[in-house]
Amino acid sequence: MLFAVQERRLKTYLVQLARGPARGKWAFPGGLVRRGELLDDAARRELRASTGLGQCYLEQLFSFGDPSRDPDAHVVSVAYMALIADPGRVSRPSPKYAAGGWFELLKLPPLAYDHALMAAYALRRLKSKLEYSNIAYTLLPRMFTFAELEELYARILDRPIDRRNFRRRILAMDLLRPLRETRRGPHRPAALYTFARQTLQMIEML
Amino acid sequence: MLFAVQERRLKTYLVQLARGPARGKWAFPGGLVRRGELLDDAARRELRASTGLGQCYLEQLFSFGDPSRDPDAHVVSVAYMALIADPGRVSRPSPKYAAGGWFELLKLPPLAYDHALMAAYALRRLKSKLEYSNIAYTLLPRMFTFAELEELYARILDRPIDRRNFRRRILAMDLLRPLRETRRGPHRPAALYTFARQTLQMIEML
DNA sequence: CCAAAAGTGTTGGCTCTACACCCATGA
């Protein structure tokens, strides 16, 4: 399950199934683990095969023992969540699928199997990680403005955010490094920031 | 992976493997999912087979794509965590295993496969759920004193707890129902409480 | 009356929230 922010909306990449009983339906890309392959490796391989993506943030979500793929083949799906900053990096829809494309998470088409459940699960996990980790680094370009970071939070958490309090809180966590450059436009230039660490860090709250 | 508190310590139930390359080593009980069986059902079935336990709290933890069981059979393990209040309910060590017994989580024998990793993962999850849910109900008898609840927290979180602050905080969450009865002993009798709901409830923190 | 564990309040510091105006730039 691949997620990215595009046009200020949280979107996910779906593929249209070309074969099987759910043919024509949309679903998250996936596939079978190979013999001797690590789960993480299989997830990366399938992600690359479906989207052309190489390195990116990847996290195991949950396993669904669903009566999936075929109604009579018993498949266990180990769901993974991948996050990228630039949805433009996704190239071809893999030949394995009829089509591929980005969909707003809040306006998904009917999904095959139990994939709607998976999507809900992923969103929940993403929301909670936004609150207690620096996971936002995976969804933003290396340089970004505070306004961009703030909007990411507001969009995904789906609630308004007070700009001053947000800025104060984030800065107190010491996750960002200010850069010299600014982003210009028909208005006051915005200071650019970058995440001090590009690896997942949990933040103590209690 | 079954956990319980016994003699004021967090313990886990291990079985000694009777067959296979890891024969003689200790491990968490487990087994294969049957065709068409839900993961949760398989976990319950294996738990019952290994320990005689019927209903209890059960939660999927994580999936490990480990080179497990047999060095050349590729097994994916979907780890589950079960919590019970009374370790005495566990009866026979299943005939499938050479032996079974309770071990302090902090003094585990060397475990087969990657089960030590699983144990660490379970402990982490349990600690964090203690902080933001009423999961403690699974580890306590229906009636308990505040001192017992407090000790459960102190033991599992492995840090001292201020009795007055703890009591205030827990009561504010409105998870407990006071009972009329008391527990007597060679000291002032302690008021008994019960959890208002015997189902998992998340607590808002932020 | 002694031992053992249960029960109980207050204060100071910190954190969080709510809230509105000025600033810098490009057009």
Place this chain on the structure above:
DNA sequence: TCATGGGTGTAGAGCCAACACTTTTGG
């Protein structure tokens, strides 16, 4: 000079942590 978004401070409330003595019972 105007439109656009960027950037900033404060005060009050609520929350949390630190802290020690009194109560009730059984032996």
